[in-house]
Amino acid sequence: MSSTPPAHLHLAVALDGTGWHPASWREPAARPRDLFTAGYWADLVAEAERGLLDFVTLEDGLGPQSDQLLVPDERTDRVRGRLDAVLVASRIAPLTRHIGLVPTVVATHTEPFHISKAIATLDYVSTGRAGLRVQITARPDEAAHFGRRTVPRVTGFDSPGAQELVSVLFDEAADHVEVVRRLWDSWEDDAEIRDAATGRFIDRDKLHYIDFEGRFFHVKGPSITPRPPQGQPLVTALAHQTVPYRLVARQADVGYVTPHDTAQASAIVTEIRAEQEAAGRAEETLHVFGDLVVLLDDSQAEAEDRLGRLDALAGEPYTSDARVFAGTAAQLADLLEELAGGGLSGFRLRPAVAGHDLPRISRELVPELQRRHRFRDAYEAGTLRGHLGLARPANRYAAATA
Amino acid sequence: MSKPLKQIHLAAHFPGVNNTTVWSDPAAGSHIEFESFVHFAKTAERAKFDFLFLAEGLRLREQGGKIYDLDVVGRPDTFTVLAALAAVTDRLGLTGTINSTFNEPYEVARQFATLDHLSDGRSAWNVVTSWDAFTGENFRRGGFLPQEERYSRAEEFLTTTQELFDSWHGDEILADQATGTFLKDAAAGAFVHQGQHFDIHGRFNVPRSPQGRPVIFQAGDSDEGREFAASTADAIFSRYATLKEGQAFYTDVKSRLAAYGRRPDQLLILPAATFVLGDTDQEAAELAREVRRQQVSGATAIKHLEFVWNRDLSAYDPEGPLPDVDPVVDEEHISRGRAQVRMYRDPIAIAREWRRLAEANKWSIRDLVINTGNRQTFVGAPATVARTINDFVQADASDGFILVPHITPGGLDPFADRVVPLLQERGVFRSEYEGTTLRDHLGLAHPDAAAGAPAERAAS
Numbered sequence: 001m002s003s004t005p006p007a008h009l010h011l012a013v014a015l016d017g018t019g020w021h022p023a024s025w026r027e028p029a030a031r032p033r034d035l036f037t038a039g040y041w042a043d044l045v046a047e048a049e050r051g052l053l054d055f056v057t058l059e060d061g062l063g064p065q066s067d068q069l070l071v072p073d074e075r076t077d078r079v080r081g082r083l084d085a086v087l088v089a090s091r092i093a094p095l096t097r098h099i100g101l102v103p104t105v106v107a108t109h110t111e112p113f114h115i116s117k118a119i120a121t122l123d124y125v126s127t128g129r130a131g132l133r134v135q136i137t138a139r140p141d142e143a144a145h146f147g148r149r150t151v152p153r154v155t156g157f158d159s160p161g162a163q164e165l166v167s168v169l170f171d172e173a174a175d176h177v178e179v180v181r182r183l184w185d186s187w188e189d190d191a192e193i194r195d196a197a198t199g200r201f202i203d204r205d206k207l208h209y210i211d212f213e214g215r216f217f218h219v220k221g222p223s224i225t226p227r228p229p230q231g232q233p234l235v236t237a238l239a240h241q242t243v244p245y246r247l248v249a250r251q252a253d254v255g256y257v258t259p260h261d262t263a264q265a266s267a268i269v270t271e272i273r274a275e276q277e278a279a280g281r282a283e284e285t286l287h288v289f290g291d292l293v294v295l296l297d298d299s300q301a302e303a304e305d306r307l308g309r310l311d312a313l314a315g316e317p318y319t320s321d322a323r324v325f326a327g328t329a330a331q332l333a334d335l336l337e338e339l340a341g342g343g344l345s346g347f348r349l350r351p352a353v354a355g356h357d358l359p360r361i362s363r364e365l366v367p368e369l370q371r372r373h374r375f376r377d378a379y380e381a382g383t384l385r386g387h388l389g390l391a392r393p394a395n396r397y398a399a400a401t402a
Numbered sequence: 403m404s405k406p407l408k409q410i411h412l413a414a415h416f417p418g419v420n421n422t423t424v425w426s427d428p429a430a431g432s433h434i435e436f437e438s439f440v441h442f443a444k445t446a447e448r449a450k451f452d453f454l455f456l457a458e459g460l461r462l463r464e465q466g467g468k469i470y471d472l473d474v475v476g477r478p479d480t481f482t483v484l485a486a487l488a489a490v491t492d493r494l495g496l497t498g499t500i501n502s503t504f505n506e507p508y509e510v511a512r513q514f515a516t517l518d519h520l521s522d523g524r525s526a527w528n529v530v531t532s533w534d535a536f537t538g539e540n541f542r543r544g545g546f547l548p549q550e551e552r553y554s555r556a557e558e559f560l561t562t563t564q565e566l567f568d569s570w571h572g573d574e575i576l577a578d579q580a581t582g583t584f585l586k587d588a589a590a591g592a593f594v595h596q597g598q599h600f601d602i603h604g605r606f607n608v609p610r611s612p613q614g615r616p617v618i619f620q621a622g623d624s625d626e627g628r629e630f631a632a633s634t635a636d637a638i639f640s641r642y643a644t645l646k647e648g649q650a651f652y653t654d655v656k657s658r659l660a661a662y663g664r665r666p667d668q669l670l671i672l673p674a675a676t677f678v679l680g681d682t683d684q685e686a687a688e689l690a691r692e693v694r695r696q697q698v699s700g701a702t703a704i705k706h707l708e709f710v711w712n713r714d715l716s717a718y719d720p721e722g723p724l725p726d727v728d729p730v731v732d733e734e735h736i737s738r739g740r741a742q743v744r745m746y747r748d749p750i751a752i753a754r755e756w757r758r759l760a761e762a763n764k765w766s767i768r769d770l771v772i773n774t775g776n777r778q779t780f781v782g783a784p785a786t787v788a789r790t791i792n793d794f795v796q797a798d799a800s801d802g803f804i805l806v807p808h809i810t811p812g813g814l815d816p817f818a819d820r821v822v823p824l825l826q827e828r829g830v831f832r833s834e835y836e837g838t839t840l841r842d843h844l845g846l847a848h849p850d851a852a853a854g855a856p857a858e859r860a861a862s
Contacts, residue, residue: 025577025584032577032584036609038488038520062508064591064607072605076585081575081609084516090485091520094436110509113460113540114479121482125436145508147602187476196426199701202476204469207462220539222469224459226434226476313582 009336009374010287010346010388012102012254013048013361015041016059017079019353020293020320022067023313025079029355036083038091044354045092048099051362052376054387055100057133057236057348060085062106063142070154072141077315086118093126100384102131102236108169109137109146112179116223120184123228128383131234131254134177134247136169138162163243170243175214177235177251182210184232186222188398208397230385231392238291240321242271249275253390254287256348258322265290265342273343285390289346290339293318295326295353296360303327310352322350329364333372410795410831411670411802411844412822413497414446415455417810421706422676422776423474424696424808431811433474436486438811443487445811446494449818450832452843453495453526454487455804456480460504461537463739465705466714470737472702474810481513488521495840497526497619502559503533503552504541507600510559511566514616515608523612523839528619528639531556536738551599553626558599560618560634568849569593570610614849617840632658636846637670639804643779648673648799670844675779675803679816683782690781693808694772703768706775710749710756712736720768724760729753779803788824795830 018025018032025032034040041058048056064080066073085103093101101122105115115132123130137143143151154162191206210221236254239245248255249272257272259265269288276286297303303326311317318324325332336347349365351357369375381387417423418433425433432438446454458480463470480498487496496517500510510527517525531552532538535545547555574590576583591606620627620635631638632655640655642648656666678693680686698706700720708715712730729749760770780787794800807813825831841848 023582026579026582028579030579032579033575035577036519036575038522042489061607062512064605074588076588077582078584080585080590081570081607083519083608084512087481087485087513087516087520090482091489094440094486094489109506111504111541114505117479118482121478124434124478125482125486127436141604145602145604146506147600148506192476194425199699200471201425201474202469202471204471207469207475217542218539218544219541220461222462224462224476225478 006337006340006374007345008376009340009369010054010289011051011361011366011369011375012055012057012100012289012346012348013053013358014057014059014291014348014350015044015354016350017065017082018355019357020350021307021310021314021318021352022078023310024353026313027310027353027356030353031355032079035079036081038088041088042092042095044358045096045099045101047358047362049096051366052379053099053362053366054346055102055129055131055234055384057102058085058088058104060104060106060135061142062109062137062145063139069156070139072139086122089130090122090125093122093129096126096129098129098379100129100131100234100387101126102133102234104133104135106135106137107173107176109142109148110176112176112217113183113219113223115176116180116183117225119180119233120223120225120228123230123233128229128385130228130230131236131384132180133236133238134173134251135238136166136173138165138169167243170247172216174247174251175212175216177247178214179210179212179217179219181232181235181251182212182396183219183221183223184227185395185397186210187227188395189227189231192226206398227395230383231395232385234384234388234390239272245272246275246279248272248288249281249286250279252286253385254289254346254388256289256291257344258291259339259342259344260323262339262342265339265344269343285388287345287388288343289348290344291322291348291350292335293320293322293324293350293352294332294357294361295324296329296332296357296364297326298328300327300331307352318352320350324352329360329368332365333368333374336369337372337374407828407830408795408801410791410825411672412449412451412831413453413455413495413672413802413804414442414451414814415457415674415804415806416442417807417813418477419457419459419474420806421473421702422697422806422808423810424693425474425810426696427809429809429812433810434476434478436483439483439487440490442811442814443491443494445814445818447491449814449822450835451494452802453497453524453840455497455528456483456499458499458501458530459739460501460532461540461739463737465708465737470705472699472705481517484525485517485520488517488524493524493835493838493843495524495526495617495843496521497528497617497840499528499530501530501532502556503531503547504537504543507559507562507566507595508602508606511563511606512608514563515567515611518611518613518616519608523841525611525613526617526619526636526840528621529556529560529635530621534738553630555599557630557634558597562595562597562600562602564615565593565595566606567610567615569606570608572610572614575609613839613841617844617846628655628658631655632664632669633662635669636844637672640671640673640800642799643673643675643803645794645797645799648794649797652798652800667845670801672802672804673800674806676776676806676808677780677787677817677821678778679782679784679787679820681783683786686782686786690778693778697776697808698768698772700768703771706771707767709737710752712749718767721766724753724757724767724770784820784824788821788828791821792825792828792830
């Protein structure tokens with residue numbers, strides 16, 4: 001190891017309804033009646049920006065939330081219903097200046113042409129702060145909302161049939177992202193020339209048909225939206241096993257993973273780096289962030305009591321794919337530093353109660369990390385890629401013709 | 403007693419990808435940067451307009467197998483821009499064209515319901531259709547739809563989205579923290595739709611929005627298009643901005659409403675209109691001529707003729723006479739992705755008429771294009787334009803106008819500053835918004851979700 005001081009950590013926060021705990025909406029700070037207003041989301045994102053966070057992600061889905069993995073439920077004691085995440089991000093963009101906005105996009109039932117121009121436009125309205133979190137859905141009920149295909153019903157992700165299904169859906173998602181990325185590059189940056197002498201508004205030699213031909217769809221291009229300010233907005237994905245790790249390694253700028261300790265973090269990062277090298281991207285910066293559910297209070301006992309109270313309201317102990325942390329901001333800072341030792345360059349924190357735990361992140365965790373010289377003291381870049389130390393990429397088509 | 407004065411409805415179409423936008427003017431700004439949209443929207447809201455309108459494109463136009471490069475090319479995503487504009491405006495309606503062919507009802511309904519929530523009830527949808535394989539090449543479905551099915555799919559698409567909007571009645575969310583009941587009804591959002599084009603069922607996941615449903619706009623001039631609008635739309639965009647044609651269209655469309663149990667005031671007729679203002683009528687007329695010359699360069703004139711001739715005319719001099727060769731008929735058209743392709747159904751007759759006009763007036767190719775296409779609708783001093791607009795509306799040639807300035811994004815400012823105050827003085831245009839939703843501005847009732855029990859309607 002070199003003797004250079006440890007690098008700054010990157011921090012994102014994942015916003016989902018009133019928070020990640022299913023009883024979060026019953027907390028005094030939760031504002032459940034405001035969930036479908038712009039003001040609610042504007043306030044949360046402003047709080048995250050106050051903490052100088054790199055970005056927020058916004059959860060989404062093409063069906064009602066469910067406590068079951070792959071089927072809808074009939075519960076009336078949980079938050080149900082949500083707004084389209086891309087539009088929420090866009091609604092917030094003019095009200096913020098620095099923070100990145102990363103809505104969830106479900107690749108399984110959407111058109112990459114629409115997604116590409118929507119995220120490019122989010123990049124325009126936010127002047128370079130857009131990204132997306134690509135997600136698949138294996139829920140048959142969501143497929144029935146579209147009626148174009150049926151998804152076989154599987155009960156978990158362990159059977160061979162389920163693995164086959166997931167593998168196909170991730171292959172499709174990889175193609176989806178590939179099309180989205182090609183469309184972002186389908187205009188060279190200087191394609192608009194406004195040349196009065198020849199009467200030409202654009203130099204059409206700088207616009208490119210992407211001619212994508214894949215197993216799942218064909219897309220001609222070019223985009224109708226010019227190349228966005230970041231060139232390539234941020235592509236991110238959550239991954240729990242080899243198939244999705246491969247999507248992260250091939251297509252993402254940031255992957256979210258869910259290690260429960262440093263050894264696991266290290267093993268996951270090693271696997272993703274190997275896939276990254278196999279995909280020919282060894283030279284590119286690919287961030288691997290650890291996801292954690294967090295409950296932050298003045299003492300560990302208070303945080304654990306609060307978790308217990310929430311669990312009692314929910315009627316069962318809360319479990320998550322990610323590690324659930326209940327403690328103080330200083331304890332969380334310790335844990336983040338320890339997990340970072342496994343090769344993670346940042347974290348995406350999931351506040352258990354958005355109205356309570358998000359302010360604790362921005363007003364307690366962030367200052368604690370700053371004291372330790374593990375977090376920035378101010379926004380230093382003008383774009384989301386800039387926050388993450390990612391260069392503005394060259395245009396693949398410009399490079400091909402240069 | 404004379405009848406009471408009608409109130410005029412005014413809207414503004416963001417000038418971008420169309421053949422009237424003058425990008426070469428020094429005042430022309432970006433058609434992509436968000437600041438342009440903010441400027442335009444704030445001007446429209448300052449002038450108390452009913453709404454801002456954004457068009458949509460899903461494939462770049464081509465001519466002669468190449469991307470068309472003479473007009474403004476490229477635009478941002480409609481939904482995304484409208485959502486962002488909701489943050490910088492308070493009252494202005496936000497209307498977007500969204501294609502019903504290359505989208506799915508569940509997704510479009512989610513997006514419009516979301517936009518309506520995020521704008522506190524200001525969203526509107528201009529429903530358009532497409533069938534062409536050219537656009538379809540950008541989408542999973544491809545160019546799958548026979549032309550004769552376009553309205554049947556559009557109608558069923560719209561019906562399906564309305565079933566989704568109505569699947570929430572508006573009183574389901576209790577969010578009672580004390581008792582722990584979030585939803586009153588576990589079946590909130592349940593829907594079943596079985597039809598020719600869509601066979602879908604499940605649960606819609608966006609609660610009922612402030613307007614219940616977005617306002618529905620429709621464009622389309624065919625008999626089918628007029629029927630579609632009469633049966634389901636809240637407003638129709640028309641092409642008729644002359645008095646006689648406007649009155650004929652107005653009478654025809656309004657008379658179709660009774661068959662659907664609707665009153666004439668439940669469908670507004672709003673033609674697109676352009677304008678050029680001057681200090682005097684004469685100065686405006688001179689300016690209008692200059693604008694037309696900016697809109698139609700020599701190269702543009704040749705390209706315009708190619709729509710009709712359906713062949714490469716690049717060897718012709720735009721300042722010279724019309725081609726003496728005849729148009730090519732019945733082959734794949736030279737121009738793709740443009741409305742004009744469908745407008746010139748009998749190119750031989752059009753070419754003959756254009757030659758006659760050019761010879762009679764001693765017009766060059768460019769003169770012909772300047773004089774036959776896209777004249778400015780309103781040209782004059784502000785008082786003249788205000789009077790003309792009011793006369794038009796009071797004579798039942800329309801219920802108002804959708805103004806399309808030729809400069810991005812500042813082209814609306816002179817109208818807002820100089821014409822709107824005169825309309826307000828006449829008492830025919832609002833000085834303040836009276837309501838908060840777009841339905842309020844347009845005088846449309848809020849739909850009653852309970853009246854259309856969605857499950858029953860879907861099953862019938």
